[in-house]
Amino acid sequence: MLQNTFCHIPGIGPATEKKLWEAGVTSWDQWQEPAPVRLPNSSRNEIISLLENSDEALDTDPSFFTERLASHEVWRIFxxxxxxxxxxxxxxxxxxxxxxxxxxxxxxxxxxxxxxxxxxxxxxxxxxxxxxxxxxxxxxxxxxxxxxxxxxxxxxxxxxxxxxxxxxxxxxxxxxxxxxxxxxxxxxxxxxxxxxxxxxxxxxxxxxxxxxxxxxxxxxxxxxxxxxxxxxxxxxxxxxxxxxxxxxxxxxxxxxxxxxxxxxxxxxxxxxxxxx
Known part of the structure; x- marks a missing residue:
């Protein structure tokens, strides 16, 4: 589930994440430019950089994600x-x-x-x-x-x-x-x-x-x-x-x-x- 998660990115909440999934962007490696949905609070460079950092943190650094997810969304790392x-x-x-x-x-x-x-x-x-x-x-x-x-x-x-x-x-x-x-x-x-x-x-x-x-x-x-x-x-x-x-x-x-x-x-x- 973690690699399907986008709501650890500033400006992307569960509602926007759902729209991304519905548009076919269901994992980090399927990210599209331009994004298929409106992302009012995140710049292109910020998102790409954070997705790259997410991939690097995936195997070794769960805190990278829990520090960025809301307390009720951290189930995603389990x-x-x-x-x-x-x-x-x-x-x-x-x-x-x-x-x-x-x-x-x-x-x-x-x-x-x-x-x-x-x-x-x-x-x-x-x-x-x-x-x-x-x-x-x-x-x-x-x-x-x-x-x-x-x-x-x-x-x-x-x-x-x-x-x-x-x-x-x-x-x-x-x-x-x-x-x-x-x-x-x-x-x-x-x-x-x-x-x-x-x-x-x-x-x-x-x-x-x-x-x-x-x-x-x-x-x-x-x-x-x-x-x-x-x-x-x-x-x-x-x-x-x-x-x-x-x-x-x-x-x-x-x-x-x-x-x-x-x-x-x-x-x-x-x-x-x-x-x-």
């Missing part, structure tokens, strides 16, 4: 860089800047990795640089800035924040709300949310309760693994609105085996302790 993509989600002790990081989950479509405060958080710094694209839900506003503050680093990866991509498709209400609307079943973790994740960490720290930590990791990892399903669903719904739906639609991914399962006894105990 197939091109899928092999360099990680899905990411974090858990913390709260939303304030002085909150502590508790766990991180990372999934690259094949392997689940997880990091726990007090055990192996620094391993995250070795692993994150293996990827060029990060897929999150609200990560641009929360997860990524939080990680950058916590580790005192800059994560210069290209980002696909599904909050914006899904909202454009009509799916809102947070990650769990979007999952429900798209038929993703949480099973034993139904009803567990970000606040409950804070309580799970508190239970682990206060009582050295490994079942609470494992339940927290199960929750964090499921958030992360589900991002792949949401990413593919969002991509396919968007691609269905283009002339390329038949050839570019992606198959659904198989969920990986999960290293942890929620301890429902632990969940009920915490609910009673905090009268939830």
């Amino acid at each position: 197939p091109q860089y899928r092999h360099q993509t990680a899905y990411i989600d974090i858990e913390t002790t709260g939303l304030a800047e002085d909150a502590d990081l508790t766990t991180i989950a990372l999934y690259d479509g094949a392997e689940v990795k997880y990091y726990v405060n007090g055990r192996n958080l620094d391993d995250f710094l070795n692993d994150i640089w293996k990827y060029k694209v990060l897929v999150s839900y609200n990560g641009k506003s929360f997860d990524i800035p939080f990680l950058e503050r916590y580790f005192k680093i800059t994560l210069d990866h290209a980002q696909i924040d599904l909050r914006y991509v899904l909202a454009r498709l009509g799916f809102k209400g947070g990650l769990k709300g979007c999952e429900k609307m798209l038929g993703i079943d949480r099973g034993g973790l139904e009803g567990v949310d970000g606040y409950f994740a804070v309580l799970l960490w508190r239970e682990y720290e206060s009582y050295n309760d490994e079942s609470a930590l494992e339940t927290l990791l199960a929750y964090n990892i499921e958030d992360t693994v589900n991002l792949e399903q949401l990413m593919i669903e969002a991509y396919n719904r968007n691609i269905s609105q283009t002339p390329f739906a038949k050839e570019l639609k992606l198959p659904h991914a198989l969920a990986p085996p999960l290293p942890f399962q929620a301890d429902l006894t632990c969940v009920e105990r915490i609910k009673r302790r905090y009268t939830l």
